[in-house]
Amino acid sequence: MGRWGIVALAALAVMGTACSPGSAEPATSDEASTSATRTPRITDDSGRPPVTFDPCYDIPDDVMNAAGYDAAKKEVADMPMGTYTFLGCAYDKRDHIPGVRRGYGLNILSGNVTLEEEHSKNAHVASPITINGRAGLREVGPSGNNECTYALQTEFGVVLFNRLYYTDTVEPAPESEWCSGMDQFVTSLEPYIPE
Template sequence: MGRWGIVALAALAVMGTACSPGSAEPATSDEASTSATRTPRITDDSGRPPVTFDPCYDIPDDVMNAAGYDAAQKEIADMPMGTYTFLGCTYDNRDHIPGVRRGYGLNILAGNVTLDEEFQKNAHVASQTSINGRPALLEVDPDARNGCKYALQTDFGVVLVTRVLYADHSGPAPQIDWCAGMENLVASVEPFIAN
Protein backbone atom coordinates (compact mmCIF):
# COMPACT_ATOMS: atom_id res chain seq x y z
CA MET A 1 0.00 0.00 0.00
CA GLY A 2 1.37 3.41 -0.92
CA ARG A 3 1.95 6.51 1.13
CA TRP A 4 -1.38 8.22 0.33
CA GLY A 5 -3.26 4.95 0.79
CA ILE A 6 -1.82 4.89 4.28
CA VAL A 7 -2.96 8.50 4.65
CA ALA A 8 -6.51 7.49 3.70
CA LEU A 9 -6.53 4.51 6.03
CA ALA A 10 -5.00 6.59 8.82
CA ALA A 11 -7.84 9.07 8.42
CA LEU A 12 -10.32 6.23 8.80
CA ALA A 13 -8.50 5.01 11.90
CA VAL A 14 -8.52 8.40 13.62
CA MET A 15 -11.97 9.54 12.61
CA GLY A 16 -13.33 8.83 16.06
CA THR A 17 -11.12 11.61 17.41
CA ALA A 18 -11.63 14.08 14.59
CA CYS A 19 -13.37 17.40 15.02
CA SER A 20 -16.99 17.80 14.04
CA PRO A 21 -17.79 20.27 11.26
CA GLY A 22 -19.30 22.33 14.06
CA SER A 23 -21.70 25.16 13.45
CA ALA A 24 -21.29 25.35 9.70
CA GLU A 25 -24.62 24.96 7.97
CA PRO A 26 -24.70 22.01 5.58
CA ALA A 27 -24.97 23.01 1.97
CA THR A 28 -28.03 22.06 -0.01
CA SER A 29 -27.53 20.78 -3.54
CA ASP A 30 -28.33 24.20 -5.05
CA GLU A 31 -26.14 26.10 -2.59
CA ALA A 32 -23.13 23.87 -3.14
CA SER A 33 -23.29 24.18 -6.91
CA THR A 34 -23.48 27.99 -6.83
CA SER A 35 -21.29 28.85 -3.83
CA ALA A 36 -18.05 30.79 -4.20
CA THR A 37 -14.76 29.05 -3.58
CA ARG A 38 -13.74 29.54 0.04
CA THR A 39 -10.27 30.08 1.39
CA PRO A 40 -8.83 26.66 2.28
CA ARG A 41 -8.72 25.88 6.00
CA ILE A 42 -5.22 24.46 5.60
CA THR A 43 -2.39 25.32 3.24
CA ASP A 44 1.12 23.96 3.03
CA ASP A 45 4.55 25.29 2.13
CA SER A 46 5.04 23.05 -0.89
CA GLY A 47 4.20 25.46 -3.70
CA ARG A 48 1.46 23.04 -4.77
CA PRO A 49 -1.99 24.47 -5.55
CA PRO A 50 -4.25 25.15 -2.57
CA VAL A 51 -6.98 22.57 -2.03
CA THR A 52 -10.15 24.40 -3.03
CA PHE A 53 -12.66 21.60 -2.41
CA ASP A 54 -13.68 20.76 1.14
CA PRO A 55 -15.49 17.42 1.30
CA CYS A 56 -17.24 18.08 4.62
CA TYR A 57 -18.64 21.42 3.47
CA ASP A 58 -18.95 21.17 -0.31
CA ILE A 59 -20.79 17.85 -0.58
CA PRO A 60 -24.41 18.43 0.38
CA ASP A 61 -25.64 16.35 3.28
CA ASP A 62 -28.74 15.31 1.34
CA VAL A 63 -26.52 13.76 -1.36
CA MET A 64 -24.62 11.69 1.20
CA ASN A 65 -27.81 10.70 3.06
CA ALA A 66 -29.41 9.62 -0.24
CA ALA A 67 -26.33 7.45 -0.91
CA GLY A 68 -26.79 5.72 2.46
CA TYR A 69 -24.17 7.58 4.51
CA ASP A 70 -25.25 9.38 7.68
CA ALA A 71 -24.18 12.99 7.13
CA ALA A 72 -25.22 13.89 10.68
CA GLN A 73 -22.29 11.77 11.86
CA LYS A 74 -19.63 13.12 9.46
CA GLU A 75 -16.31 14.22 10.93
CA ILE A 76 -13.56 16.48 9.66
CA ALA A 77 -10.31 14.55 9.16
CA ASP A 78 -7.74 16.98 7.73
CA MET A 79 -4.13 15.98 7.16
CA PRO A 80 -1.66 18.83 6.78
CA MET A 81 1.61 17.27 5.70
CA GLY A 82 3.91 20.22 4.96
CA THR A 83 4.75 19.01 1.45
CA TYR A 84 1.10 18.41 0.53
CA THR A 85 -2.31 18.81 2.14
CA PHE A 86 -5.44 16.69 2.42
CA LEU A 87 -8.78 18.09 3.56
CA GLY A 88 -10.86 15.15 4.70
CA CYS A 89 -14.31 14.11 5.74
CA THR A 90 -15.21 10.73 7.22
CA TYR A 91 -18.45 8.84 7.60
CA ASP A 92 -18.58 5.80 9.84
CA ASN A 93 -21.26 3.23 10.55
CA ARG A 94 -20.32 0.35 12.78
CA ASP A 95 -23.81 -0.63 13.89
CA HIS A 96 -23.92 -3.55 11.50
CA ILE A 97 -25.88 -6.68 12.36
CA PRO A 98 -24.13 -9.96 11.45
CA GLY A 99 -25.86 -11.66 8.57
CA VAL A 100 -28.24 -8.73 8.13
CA ARG A 101 -26.51 -5.42 7.62
CA ARG A 102 -22.95 -4.35 6.90
CA GLY A 103 -21.17 -1.33 8.27
CA TYR A 104 -18.66 0.93 6.55
CA GLY A 105 -15.95 3.49 7.03
CA LEU A 106 -15.91 6.10 4.28
CA ASN A 107 -13.22 8.72 3.85
CA ILE A 108 -13.24 11.51 1.26
CA LEU A 109 -9.93 13.37 0.94
CA ALA A 110 -9.19 16.33 -1.31
CA GLY A 111 -5.44 16.67 -1.79
CA ASN A 112 -2.91 18.59 -3.82
CA VAL A 113 -1.11 15.59 -5.26
CA THR A 114 -1.73 14.85 -8.93
CA LEU A 115 -3.62 11.96 -10.44
CA ASP A 116 -0.36 10.98 -12.18
CA GLU A 117 1.42 10.83 -8.81
CA GLU A 118 -1.41 8.70 -7.42
CA PHE A 119 -1.16 6.36 -10.41
CA GLN A 120 2.62 6.06 -10.17
CA LYS A 121 2.31 5.22 -6.48
CA ASN A 122 -0.44 2.62 -6.91
CA ALA A 123 -0.12 1.43 -10.52
CA HIS A 124 0.03 -2.18 -9.30
CA VAL A 125 -3.59 -1.95 -8.02
CA ALA A 126 -4.99 0.94 -10.10
CA SER A 127 -6.95 0.94 -13.32
CA GLN A 128 -7.79 4.05 -15.29
CA THR A 129 -11.44 4.96 -15.60
CA SER A 130 -13.63 8.06 -15.61
CA ILE A 131 -16.54 9.30 -13.52
CA ASN A 132 -19.02 11.56 -15.32
CA GLY A 133 -16.29 12.21 -17.90
CA ARG A 134 -13.68 13.17 -15.26
CA PRO A 135 -10.41 11.19 -15.41
CA ALA A 136 -10.18 8.83 -12.47
CA LEU A 137 -8.56 5.71 -11.07
CA LEU A 138 -10.17 2.70 -9.43
CA GLU A 139 -7.86 1.10 -6.88
CA VAL A 140 -8.54 -2.30 -5.36
CA ASP A 141 -5.64 -3.66 -3.35
CA PRO A 142 -6.06 -7.34 -2.40
CA ASP A 143 -3.83 -6.67 0.61
CA ALA A 144 -6.14 -3.89 1.87
CA ARG A 145 -8.92 -6.21 2.92
CA ASN A 146 -12.48 -4.96 2.23
CA GLY A 147 -11.17 -1.68 0.78
CA CYS A 148 -12.05 0.22 -2.40
CA LYS A 149 -10.75 3.59 -3.57
CA TYR A 150 -11.55 5.98 -6.39
CA ALA A 151 -9.18 8.85 -7.22
CA LEU A 152 -10.63 11.73 -9.28
CA GLN A 153 -8.57 14.34 -11.09
CA THR A 154 -9.10 18.00 -10.19
CA ASP A 155 -7.41 21.31 -11.02
CA PHE A 156 -5.75 21.34 -7.59
CA GLY A 157 -4.88 17.62 -7.49
CA VAL A 158 -7.15 14.70 -6.59
CA VAL A 159 -10.18 13.71 -4.58
CA LEU A 160 -9.83 10.25 -3.04
CA VAL A 161 -12.97 8.38 -2.03
CA THR A 162 -12.03 5.37 0.09
CA ARG A 163 -14.41 2.93 1.70
CA VAL A 164 -13.67 0.07 4.04
CA LEU A 165 -16.52 -2.40 4.24
CA TYR A 166 -17.20 -3.89 7.65
CA ALA A 167 -18.38 -7.37 6.75
CA ASP A 168 -21.53 -8.81 8.28
CA HIS A 169 -19.66 -11.97 9.27
CA SER A 170 -16.21 -12.93 10.55
CA GLY A 171 -13.44 -12.78 7.98
CA PRO A 172 -13.25 -10.66 4.84
CA ALA A 173 -16.15 -9.90 2.55
CA PRO A 174 -15.93 -11.39 -0.96
CA GLN A 175 -13.72 -9.12 -3.07
CA ILE A 176 -16.57 -8.56 -5.53
CA ASP A 177 -18.41 -6.72 -2.72
CA TRP A 178 -15.59 -4.35 -1.82
CA CYS A 179 -16.56 -1.77 -4.44
CA ALA A 180 -20.29 -2.53 -4.64
CA GLY A 181 -22.19 0.74 -4.98
CA MET A 182 -19.03 2.86 -4.96
CA GLU A 183 -19.21 4.00 -8.58
CA ASN A 184 -22.74 5.35 -8.02
CA LEU A 185 -21.64 7.14 -4.85
CA VAL A 186 -18.62 8.72 -6.54
CA ALA A 187 -20.75 9.75 -9.54
CA SER A 188 -23.22 11.48 -7.19
CA VAL A 189 -20.41 13.39 -5.43
CA GLU A 190 -18.42 14.31 -8.56
CA PRO A 191 -20.59 17.28 -9.70
CA PHE A 192 -19.80 19.12 -6.45
CA ILE A 193 -16.03 18.84 -6.81
CA ALA A 194 -14.29 22.06 -7.80
CA ASN A 195 -12.65 21.45 -11.17
Protein backbone atom coordinates in the same frame (compact mmCIF):
# COMPACT_ATOMS: atom_id res chain seq x y z
CA MET B 1 -3.98 4.62 -1.90
CA GLY B 2 -0.27 5.27 -1.52
CA ARG B 3 1.78 6.55 1.32
CA TRP B 4 -0.03 9.91 1.56
CA GLY B 5 -3.38 8.16 1.63
CA ILE B 6 -2.29 5.93 4.50
CA VAL B 7 -0.80 8.89 6.35
CA ALA B 8 -3.92 10.95 5.68
CA LEU B 9 -6.23 8.15 6.87
CA ALA B 10 -4.17 7.74 10.03
CA ALA B 11 -4.30 11.48 10.61
CA LEU B 12 -8.04 11.43 9.97
CA ALA B 13 -8.49 8.77 12.64
CA VAL B 14 -6.42 10.75 15.15
CA MET B 15 -7.65 14.21 14.25
CA GLY B 16 -11.24 13.36 13.37
CA THR B 17 -12.55 15.38 16.26
CA ALA B 18 -10.52 18.48 15.36
CA CYS B 19 -13.73 20.09 14.14
CA SER B 20 -16.94 18.81 15.60
CA PRO B 21 -19.57 17.71 13.09
CA GLY B 22 -22.02 20.08 14.71
CA SER B 23 -19.84 23.05 13.75
CA ALA B 24 -19.91 22.14 10.07
CA GLU B 25 -22.71 24.01 8.35
CA PRO B 26 -24.45 21.70 5.86
CA ALA B 27 -23.54 22.59 2.30
CA THR B 28 -26.35 23.60 -0.01
CA SER B 29 -26.37 23.07 -3.75
CA ASP B 30 -25.51 26.78 -4.20
CA GLU B 31 -22.53 26.47 -1.87
CA ALA B 32 -21.35 23.33 -3.63
CA SER B 33 -21.45 25.05 -7.01
CA THR B 34 -19.26 27.91 -5.72
CA SER B 35 -16.74 25.73 -3.86
CA ALA B 36 -14.00 26.66 -6.38
CA THR B 37 -14.02 30.19 -4.94
CA ARG B 38 -13.71 29.02 -1.33
CA THR B 39 -10.63 30.20 0.54
CA PRO B 40 -8.84 27.02 1.66
CA ARG B 41 -9.04 26.38 5.41
CA ILE B 42 -5.42 25.22 5.41
CA THR B 43 -2.48 25.43 3.06
CA ASP B 44 0.96 23.86 2.98
CA ASP B 45 4.42 25.12 2.08
CA SER B 46 4.88 22.84 -0.92
CA GLY B 47 4.08 25.22 -3.76
CA ARG B 48 1.33 22.81 -4.81
CA PRO B 49 -2.11 24.24 -5.63
CA PRO B 50 -4.38 25.01 -2.67
CA VAL B 51 -7.09 22.43 -1.97
CA THR B 52 -10.29 24.25 -2.86
CA PHE B 53 -12.77 21.38 -2.35
CA ASP B 54 -13.67 20.46 1.22
CA PRO B 55 -15.67 17.22 1.33
CA CYS B 56 -17.30 17.97 4.70
CA TYR B 57 -18.50 21.40 3.59
CA ASP B 58 -18.97 21.08 -0.17
CA ILE B 59 -20.97 17.85 -0.37
CA PRO B 60 -24.50 18.55 0.87
CA ASP B 61 -25.53 16.66 3.99
CA ASP B 62 -28.86 15.70 2.42
CA VAL B 63 -26.98 13.98 -0.44
CA MET B 64 -24.91 11.93 2.00
CA ASN B 65 -27.98 11.12 4.11
CA ALA B 66 -29.83 9.95 0.98
CA ALA B 67 -26.88 7.63 0.24
CA GLY B 68 -27.27 6.08 3.71
CA TYR B 69 -24.40 7.88 5.47
CA ASP B 70 -25.35 9.79 8.63
CA ALA B 71 -24.04 13.29 7.91
CA ALA B 72 -24.83 14.37 11.48
CA LYS B 73 -22.02 12.05 12.62
CA LYS B 74 -19.42 12.97 9.99
CA GLU B 75 -15.93 13.73 11.26
CA VAL B 76 -13.99 16.70 9.89
CA ALA B 77 -10.18 16.75 9.82
CA ASP B 78 -7.48 19.11 8.55
CA MET B 79 -4.27 17.41 7.44
CA PRO B 80 -1.45 19.73 6.42
CA MET B 81 1.47 17.42 5.66
CA GLY B 82 4.09 20.02 4.75
CA THR B 83 4.65 18.79 1.18
CA TYR B 84 0.94 18.25 0.46
CA THR B 85 -2.45 18.79 2.10
CA PHE B 86 -5.55 16.66 2.55
CA LEU B 87 -8.95 17.81 3.74
CA GLY B 88 -10.86 14.78 4.93
CA CYS B 89 -14.33 13.74 5.99
CA ALA B 90 -15.26 10.38 7.54
CA TYR B 91 -18.70 8.77 7.43
CA ASP B 92 -20.24 5.49 8.58
CA LYS B 93 -23.08 3.55 6.99
CA ARG B 94 -24.49 0.94 9.35
CA ASP B 95 -26.71 -1.13 7.07
CA HIS B 96 -26.18 -4.39 8.93
CA ILE B 97 -26.92 -7.63 7.08
CA PRO B 98 -26.39 -10.48 9.63
CA GLY B 99 -23.73 -12.92 8.51
CA VAL B 100 -22.75 -10.71 5.57
CA ARG B 101 -21.73 -7.18 6.58
CA ARG B 102 -21.98 -4.67 9.40
CA GLY B 103 -21.88 -1.69 7.07
CA TYR B 104 -19.25 0.56 5.51
CA GLY B 105 -16.75 3.16 6.60
CA LEU B 106 -16.14 5.95 4.10
CA ASN B 107 -13.36 8.53 3.96
CA ILE B 108 -13.49 11.29 1.37
CA LEU B 109 -10.10 12.96 1.03
CA SER B 110 -9.39 16.03 -1.08
CA GLY B 111 -5.67 16.53 -1.68
CA ASN B 112 -3.11 18.34 -3.78
CA VAL B 113 -1.26 15.27 -5.04
CA THR B 114 -1.71 14.47 -8.73
CA LEU B 115 -3.59 11.56 -10.24
CA GLU B 116 -0.30 10.46 -11.76
CA GLU B 117 1.32 10.37 -8.30
CA GLU B 118 -1.63 8.38 -6.97
CA HIS B 119 -1.31 5.93 -9.85
CA SER B 120 2.43 5.51 -9.38
CA LYS B 121 1.88 4.53 -5.73
CA ASN B 122 -0.89 2.02 -6.46
CA ALA B 123 -0.36 0.87 -10.05
CA HIS B 124 -0.53 -2.77 -8.90
CA VAL B 125 -4.20 -2.36 -7.83
CA ALA B 126 -5.32 0.60 -9.99
CA SER B 127 -7.21 0.70 -13.24
CA PRO B 128 -8.19 3.84 -15.20
CA ILE B 129 -11.83 4.94 -15.10
CA THR B 130 -13.90 7.90 -16.23
CA ILE B 131 -16.72 9.28 -14.06
CA ASN B 132 -19.00 11.84 -15.74
CA GLY B 133 -16.17 12.62 -18.19
CA ARG B 134 -13.59 13.09 -15.38
CA ALA B 135 -10.41 10.99 -15.39
CA GLY B 136 -9.84 8.75 -12.41
CA LEU B 137 -8.67 5.46 -10.97
CA ARG B 138 -10.38 2.50 -9.33
CA GLU B 139 -8.12 0.88 -6.74
CA VAL B 140 -9.26 -2.50 -5.44
CA GLY B 141 -7.65 -3.32 -2.08
CA PRO B 142 -4.98 -0.58 -2.03
CA SER B 143 -4.31 -1.12 1.69
CA GLY B 144 -5.76 -4.60 2.19
CA ASN B 145 -8.90 -6.70 2.12
CA ASN B 146 -12.40 -5.24 1.90
CA GLU B 147 -11.20 -1.84 0.66
CA CYS B 148 -12.02 0.14 -2.48
CA THR B 149 -10.79 3.60 -3.49
CA TYR B 150 -11.88 5.82 -6.36
CA ALA B 151 -9.54 8.71 -7.20
CA LEU B 152 -10.88 11.55 -9.34
CA GLN B 153 -8.68 14.17 -10.99
CA THR B 154 -9.16 17.87 -10.21
CA GLU B 155 -7.29 21.09 -11.04
CA PHE B 156 -5.69 21.06 -7.58
CA GLY B 157 -5.00 17.31 -7.41
CA VAL B 158 -7.37 14.46 -6.52
CA VAL B 159 -10.43 13.58 -4.52
CA LEU B 160 -10.28 10.08 -3.02
CA PHE B 161 -13.37 8.09 -2.07
CA ASN B 162 -12.07 5.31 0.17
CA ARG B 163 -14.63 2.76 1.39
CA LEU B 164 -14.04 -0.10 3.82
CA TYR B 165 -16.51 -2.98 3.81
CA TYR B 166 -17.12 -4.10 7.41
CA THR B 167 -17.72 -7.84 7.18
CA ASP B 168 -19.93 -9.64 9.67
CA THR B 169 -17.65 -12.68 9.61
CA VAL B 170 -13.96 -13.28 10.28
CA GLU B 171 -13.35 -13.92 6.58
CA PRO B 172 -12.91 -11.09 4.06
CA ALA B 173 -15.82 -10.32 1.76
CA PRO B 174 -15.53 -11.65 -1.79
CA GLU B 175 -13.31 -9.26 -3.75
CA SER B 176 -16.15 -8.70 -6.22
CA GLU B 177 -18.07 -6.96 -3.39
CA TRP B 178 -15.33 -4.53 -2.32
CA CYS B 179 -16.30 -1.91 -4.93
CA SER B 180 -19.95 -2.92 -5.29
CA GLY B 181 -22.11 0.18 -5.84
CA MET B 182 -19.16 2.58 -5.87
CA ASP B 183 -19.55 3.56 -9.55
CA GLN B 184 -23.07 4.85 -8.92
CA PHE B 185 -22.17 6.46 -5.59
CA VAL B 186 -19.11 8.34 -6.91
CA THR B 187 -21.01 9.32 -10.07
CA SER B 188 -23.67 10.95 -7.88
CA LEU B 189 -21.06 12.97 -5.93
CA GLU B 190 -18.78 13.98 -8.81
CA PRO B 191 -20.88 17.05 -9.83
CA TYR B 192 -20.08 18.69 -6.47
CA ILE B 193 -16.32 18.57 -7.19
CA PRO B 194 -14.88 21.61 -9.03
CA GLU B 195 -12.95 20.97 -12.24
